Amino acid sequence: MTGVRIWDGPSLPARVTANALNRRSFLRVGAAALGGMAALAAALSPLRELGSDQVPNLEQFLQKHYKQMTPAELEEALERIRAKVEKRFEVRPHLRDLKPMEGVEFGYALNLSRCIGCRKCVHACVAENNQSRTPEIQYIRVIEMPRGTLDVEQGTHHYDRPLVPDAEHFYLPVQCHQCANPPCVKVCPVEATWQEKDGVTVIDYDWCIGCRYCEAACPYWARRFNFAQPKLPKDQLNPNMSYLSNRPREMGVVEKCHFCLHRTREGRMPACAEVCPTGARKFGNLLDPHSEVSEILRTKRIFILKEEVGTLPRFFYYFDERYPNSLDPEAIAIADDLRAKEGAAYGCLPGSNGPDTEIIAAVTPQWWDGRTA
Amino acid sequence: MKNYLRFLSRCFRLSFVGDARYYAWMFLLTSVVLLGVNAYCKQLVAGLATTGMTDQVSWGFYIANFTFLVGMAAAAVMLVIPVYIYRNRELHDLVIFGELFAVAAIIMAMLFVSVDLGRPDRFHHLMLRFNFPSSMLTWDVVALNGYLLLNLHICGYLIYCAYMRRAPSKIFYIPFVFVAIAWAISIHTVTAFLYSGLGGRPFWNSAVIAPRFLASAFAAGPAFLVLTLSALKAFTTYQVSAKAFMTLRNIITVALTINMFLLAAEAFTEFYTDSAHGASARYLFLGLHGRTALVPWIWSAIALNLVAMVLLYTPLSRRVAILQFACVLLIVGIWIEKGMGLIVPAFIPTPLGEIVEYLPTRNETFVTLGIWALGLLIYTILVRITVPVLSGRLVFDRSFASATAEHHPQP
Ligand code: SF4
Ligand code: SF4
Numbered sequence: 209m210t211g212v213r214i215w216d217g218p219s220l221p222a223r224v225t226a227n228a229l230n231r232r233s234f235l236r237v238g239a240a241a242l243g244g245m246a247a248l249a250a251a252l253s254p255l256r257e258l259g260s261d262q263v264p265n266l267e268q269f270l271q272k273h274y275k276q277m278t279p280a281e282l283e284e285a286l287e288r289i290r291a292k293v294e295k296r297f298e299v300r301p302h303l304r305d306l307k308p309m310e311g312v313e314f315g316y317a318l319n320l321s322r323c324i325g326c327r328k329c330v331h332a333c334v335a336e337n338n339q340s341r342t343p344e345i346q347y348i349r350v351i352e353m354p355r356g357t358l359d360v361e362q363g364t365h366h367y368d369r370p371l372v373p374d375a376e377h378f379y380l381p382v383q384c385h386q387c388a389n390p391p392c393v394k395v396c397p398v399e400a401t402w403q404e405k406d407g408v409t410v411i412d413y414d415w416c417i418g419c420r421y422c423e424a425a426c427p428y429w430a431r432r433f434n435f436a437q438p439k440l441p442k443d444q445l446n447p448n449m450s451y452l453s454n455r456p457r458e459m460g461v462v463e464k465c466h467f468c469l470h471r472t473r474e475g476r477m478p479a480c481a482e483v484c485p486t487g488a489r490k491f492g493n494l495l496d497p498h499s500e501v502s503e504i505l506r507t508k509r510i511f512i513l514k515e516e517v518g519t520l521p522r523f524f525y526y527f528d529e530r531y532p533n534s535l536d537p538e539a540i541a542i543a544d545d546l547r548a549k550e551g552a553a554y555g556c557l558p559g560s561n562g563p564d565t566e567i568i569a570a571v572t573p574q575w576w577d578g579r580t581a
Numbered sequence: 582m583k584n585y586l587r588f589l590s591r592c593f594r595l596s597f598v599g600d601a602r603y604y605a606w607m608f609l610l611t612s613v614v615l616l617g618v619n620a621y622c623k624q625l626v627a628g629l630a631t632t633g634m635t636d637q638v639s640w641g642f643y644i645a646n647f648t649f650l651v652g653m654a655a656a657a658v659m660l661v662i663p664v665y666i667y668r669n670r671e672l673h674d675l676v677i678f679g680e681l682f683a684v685a686a687i688i689m690a691m692l693f694v695s696v697d698l699g700r701p702d703r704f705h706h707l708m709l710r711f712n713f714p715s716s717m718l719t720w721d722v723v724a725l726n727g728y729l730l731l732n733l734h735i736c737g738y739l740i741y742c743a744y745m746r747r748a749p750s751k752i753f754y755i756p757f758v759f760v761a762i763a764w765a766i767s768i769h770t771v772t773a774f775l776y777s778g779l780g781g782r783p784f785w786n787s788a789v790i791a792p793r794f795l796a797s798a799f800a801a802g803p804a805f806l807v808l809t810l811s812a813l814k815a816f817t818t819y820q821v822s823a824k825a826f827m828t829l830r831n832i833i834t835v836a837l838t839i840n841m842f843l844l845a846a847e848a849f850t851e852f853y854t855d856s857a858h859g860a861s862a863r864y865l866f867l868g869l870h871g872r873t874a875l876v877p878w879i880w881s882a883i884a885l886n887l888v889a890m891v892l893l894y895t896p897l898s899r900r901v902a903i904l905q906f907a908c909v910l911l912i913v914g915i916w917i918e919k920g921m922g923l924i925v926p927a928f929i930p931t932p933l934g935e936i937v938e939y940l941p942t943r944n945e946t947f948v949t950l951g952i953w954a955l956g957l958l959i960y961t962i963l964v965r966i967t968v969p970v971l972s973g974r975l976v977f978d979r980s981f982a983s984a985t986a987e988h989h990p991q992p
Contacts, residue, residue, distance in 0.1 A: 244611075251615040254622040262626075264702055273710050343630075349933060359857055361934035382933055391781060397718040398706045417706055418629075418699020421718055423639040427781025429933045433639060433699065436630035459628045460699025514932075517780040 261292070262437075262459070273399065274412040274451070282451075285414070289455055296456070297445045305451040306473040308406035314467050314522065315407070315494040316481075317504040318381060321528035321536045322488035324543040325350055325372040325379030326555050329480035329489065333383075336468060336479035337454040338446055340438030347432065347465040348383040348480060358513075372555040373535055373543055382513070383480075384409065384430035384465035385521030392422035392431065401462070407494075407522050408467050410452040416461040423462060427517045431464045467491070485546060486539040494522070584977055588744055591981050595969070596962040602816070603965075610958040617951010620944045621696055629699055632945040637937035638928040640697070642945050645920030646952070647693035648772060649801070652794060652919065654686035654728065655769040656802015663828065665758050672825055674971060677739055678813075679806055680732045681963040683765075687729045689956035696948055717775040724768040731761045736967075744970050745977050769794050776927070784861035784927040787850075793843040794919075799836035801915040803829045804908035809964070811905055819968050823901075830904055834893040837911060841886060844918070864936070865926040874938040875929075878921040885914030 271277075271285055286303055293301045330348045339345040351363035354377055363380065373379060390409050393401055400416040403409045423431040437459045449455045450470035457463050468478035472491070476482075481489040492499035501524075504510065508526040528536055547554045599607070624631045634641045657679035663669040664676050695701055713719040735757050742749040773791035780786055807829050813819045851862035863869055868876050889911035898904045930936045941949070969975040 247612075247615050248618070251619040252622055254619065254626050257626045269702070273706075276710075351933060359934070360932075361857060361860055361930055363934055365933070365935045391779065395716050395718065395779075397712050397716045397722070398703075399710045399712045400706070415703070415706055415710070416700065417703045419694075419697065419718065420639045420699070421716070421775075423636065424928075425779050425781060427932050429636075429931045429935075432636050434628070435632075435634070435636075436628045462699075514781075519780075 259437075261296070268414070271414055273415050275402075286451060289451070293445075293447075293456060297440075297442045297447075299442070299445055299447050301445075301447040301449055301455070303449050303451070303455060306453075306470060308404050308408070309473055311493075311495055313405075313407045313494045314386065314472060315492065315501045315505070316386075316467070316523045317490040317501050317508075317510065318523070318525050319488045319490070319528060319536075320378055320380065320525055321531050322486040322539040323350075323373075323379040323381060324486055324488075324535065324539050324546075325352060325367070325374075325377075326485065326543065326546060328483050328485060329381060332479040332483035333465070335444070336446055336471075338440055338449065338456050339432075339463070340434065340436075340440060340457075341444065342439045343436060345432045345434070345438070345463070347430070347463075348381055349429070350379055350381045352377045353380050358511075360513075368555075371547075373540065375534065378535065380525075382428055382430070383523070384426075384467075385428050385513070385519065385523035386465075386467060388520035388522060389518060391425040391427065391517075391519060395421045395425045397421065404452075404469075406469075406473070408469050409464075410466055410469070411462060411464065412452070413455070413457050413461045413463065418460040418462065420462065427514050427519060428521075431462050433462050434459050486536075486542050488539070584745070585741070588741060588977065591975065592966045594981065595966050595975065599965065607958065607961065610954045610961070613954035614951050614958060617948050617954065620947035620951065623944055624696070624948060625701075629697075631942060633940050633942045635937055635939070637931045637935060638925060638939035640924055640928065641939055642920065642941040642949055643693045643697040645924040646949055647690050647697070648794075648924060649916050649919045650686045650690040650693065650956075651725070651772045652769055652798030652915075653802045653805060654683040654690065655765040655795070656798045656805075657683035657732070657765065660803065660806065660829075660832075661758060661762055661765075663832075665755070665762075669828065672828060675806065675810065675821070675825055677736050677967060677971070678809055678964065679802075680736045680761075681967065682802075682805065682809065682960055683732045684729060684736065684963065685956045685960035687725055687732070688959060689952050691725060691729075692952045692955070693949075696952070717771065717778055720771045721768075721775060724764070724771045728761070728764050728768050731757055731764055735761060736963075740967055740970050743973070744975060746973075766795065769798055776923075781932050782861075782927045783858035787847065789843055789847055790923075793840065793847070796836050796840035796843055797915045797919060800833050800840055801912050803832045803836070804911050807833070807904060807908045808912075809960075811901065813964070813968070817968055819972065826901055826904060827899070830893065830898060833908070833911070834890070837886065837890050837893065840915070841890060844883075860930055860934075861926045864929050865922060869930065869936060872929075872936050872938055874940065875921055875926055878917050882914045882917035882922055885910045886918070889914060 267284075267288060271288075272281060274282075277285060282305060286305060290301055290303050293299070293303070327350050330346050330350060333339075333347050334341070334344065337347070339347070349365060351360055351365055352367040352372075352374070353360070353363045358380075360380070360382075386403075386407050386409055388403075388407065390403055393403055393409060397419060398415060398417055401409060401411045401422055418433065420431075420433055423433055434457055438457055440456060445456070446454065448470060450473075453466045453468065453470045468476075468480075472478055478491055481491040490500050490504055492501040494501060494505070496502060504526065505524065509529065510524040510526045512521045512524060531537070534540075620631075632641060632643075657676075660672050660676050660679040664672045695704070698704070707719075707722065711719050711722075713723070735754050738754050739749055770791050773794040776782070776785040777787060777790040807826060810821045810825065810829075814821045848862065848866065851859040852866075860869060864872065865875050865879050867873075889907040892898045892903060892907040892910075898907050925939050929938065966975075975981075
């Protein structure tokens with residue numbers, strides 16, 4: 209039988225395989241091996257720039273899933289995160305793990321007749337939730353919609369007019385709808401994201417593997433991924449944080465709106481609702497018949513976005529029947545006021561010189577001033 | 582056991598032995614792999630920001646290649662069926678090359694998913710909390726790993742038997758072959774369900790995705806085998822009969838036709854209905870609001886596939902050179918269709934109607950090329966070992982040297 213032509217080299221194989229490695233072939237093999245090692249080392253060299261906090265230490269590596277941690281282990285994890293934050297931001301954070309409250313299911317209602325598109329909620333959310341500033345990650349997207357449609361594809365995302373609200377448009381803010389049937393939870397391969405008893409879908413940032421399947425699954429484009437190392441200036445850290453909400457994230461994990469659960473589980477309003485200058489945003493307990501949201505659900509003609517995808521959002525929209533053809537005049541007056549006061553910063557695009565600092569003042573809890581304590 | 586270890590060590594040594602062209606090819610592949618490793622290290626340091634992906638288009642080149650390769654892996658089964666069910670002896674040995682390619686393709690597919698992860702350091706979380714059966718991604722993990730093991734077992738066993746000069750005992754591989762057939766279909770179906778199960782992405786949310794995946798895979802996989810066999814024929818004395826090529830040609834022709842039909846059916850539904858759900862399809866084929874990044878891609882894919890189809894249907898492609906040409910066209914065409922044509926447009930426009938286009942970056946391309954090169958490297962080594970074993974020159978009771986050099990008289 210004849211041999212395999214190409215792979216049966218005429219001279220080298222015989223010599224190598226005869227176990228008679230003479231000096232020449234030894235040198236040759238050695239040189240090849242050395243060259244290979246050098247090339248590999250060169251290829252791996254970018255790893256030298258890996259920051260020490262980018263490589264998980266053993267404890268972080270072994271940290272369990274949020275739901276599997278015993279209270280003691282959770283406390284250890286919290287302490288670890290506190291230390292890390294303190295090292296990075298030189299602030300001792302007020303970090304804890306807030307559990308859902310009994311008999312509470314959160315819901316949101318948004319009055320589209322009052323939203324003036326000023327994007328204060330967008331900026332307040334960024335300030336409150338310690339998102340990366342460069343690149344800036346935002347949970348809320350306000351879409352400028354032509355009147356007469358609810359098809360978001362006809363909306364404008366990057367409107368940048370100091371004249372909002374425009375009379376021909378209405379403004380549709382979208383954030384995580386905290387679906388009762390959330391596809392994002394269904395698809396996560398490692399259960400890094402789940403729905404809590406109070407209806408908030410949360411993420412264990414220490415468990416997410418960054419596959420972004422949830423991002424593909426969410427019909428409301430509510431999820432954001434940390435494509436780069438999140439950058440947050442030291443003086444912009446909000447030290448009031450909890451494990452499942454706004455503690456600083458790392459690169460490579462997914463995040464999204466969590467209804468400010470570090471506030472709301474203590475009975476306060478989410479930052480976006482608190483900052484909204486027109487009161488378009490109403491937040492509360494759906495299980496409490498006397499809450500404002502329950503009242504709105506009972507009395508207004510509410511609707512949800514993309515009802516056909518079956519996600520059962522806890523985020524409701526409505527128009528005020530009193531003003532079928534325009535925004536609420538009261539809201540327009542507020543907008544006029546703000547425009548006069550804020551000038552160029554008013555209604556600006558996210559990421560541009562927004563009124564971030566002012567917003568921080570507006571949403572910052574009292575003890576913020578004692579931040580170095 | 583001792584024999585087996587010796588077999589492995591011989592295989593290992595064999596992979597370093599070859600003539601100048603072999604070394605040149607392996608050197609080229611290794612260099613590209615190292616470039617890929619380098620690019621991946623950069624990605625590890627700076628994050629997935631080194632890719633063209635954004636929150637708007639959150640999956641790109643990596644997942645596209647993953648999808649394509651799962652299909653290629655599944656296609657090995659198209660050779661197995663005629664051999665074991667219809668007892669087509671022509672293709673008997675060739676099955677092994679198909680299954681070896683499945684092994685390489687699965688490894689590449691898994692690497693593509695791995696490089697797409699934001700936190701590869703948490704890979705083990707998959708073992709600790711496995712969201713099965715809810716997440717289709719976990720199904721895919723099971724399917725791919727199972728398929729890899731099955732194929733490793735089947736080829737490994739057959740090759741080892743040839744090496745030991747034993748007739749393979751049917752009970753040790755025939756049942757596995759049948760499981761592998763079903764499994765091959767399942768890996769691609771599960772991968773299709775990964776996309777088609779998402780209600781928020783109307784472009785994917787269609788029942789035809791899974792059949793389309795299978796059809797395109799059953800065209801591209803055998804086409805790749807035609808190219809492999811041509812290489813074997815050109816560079817070795819390994820016998821490949823003309824009939825084998827023609828059987829493959831038939832398989833490819835039928836599969837490609839079905840694929841084109843399904844594509845047309847899909848396009849009809851989207852465009853005739855003309856509902857708001859068709860925005861992604863409109864973006865893909867015609868462009869949307871003046872944004873047309875994908876339009877040239879999809880039309881060149883369609884053109885490539887059509888030309889290949891015409892060639893395959895005419896007697897021209899009875900000439901092996903033409904057949905090879907058609908296979909290259911079709912592989913490229915299907916690669917585009919599955920990648921830029923199927924994964925990316927589902928993200929454009931976003932569920933909130935924003936249009937952000939996607940193009941892979943240089944770094945991302947290097948990582949991609951690196952994985953492809955690694956896959957080809959693995960496949961080359963596997964084939965390099967298999968050929969002398971199957972042709973009876975590497976067997977356990979002969980010296981190693983005889984496998985590589987017996988017919989070359991020593992100087
Ligand atoms: S809006 Fe999106 S991210 Fe939020 S719960 Fe629903 S599917 Fe999940
Ligand atoms: S990105 Fe994270 S949270 Fe989202 S599906 Fe993957 S592992 Fe789960």
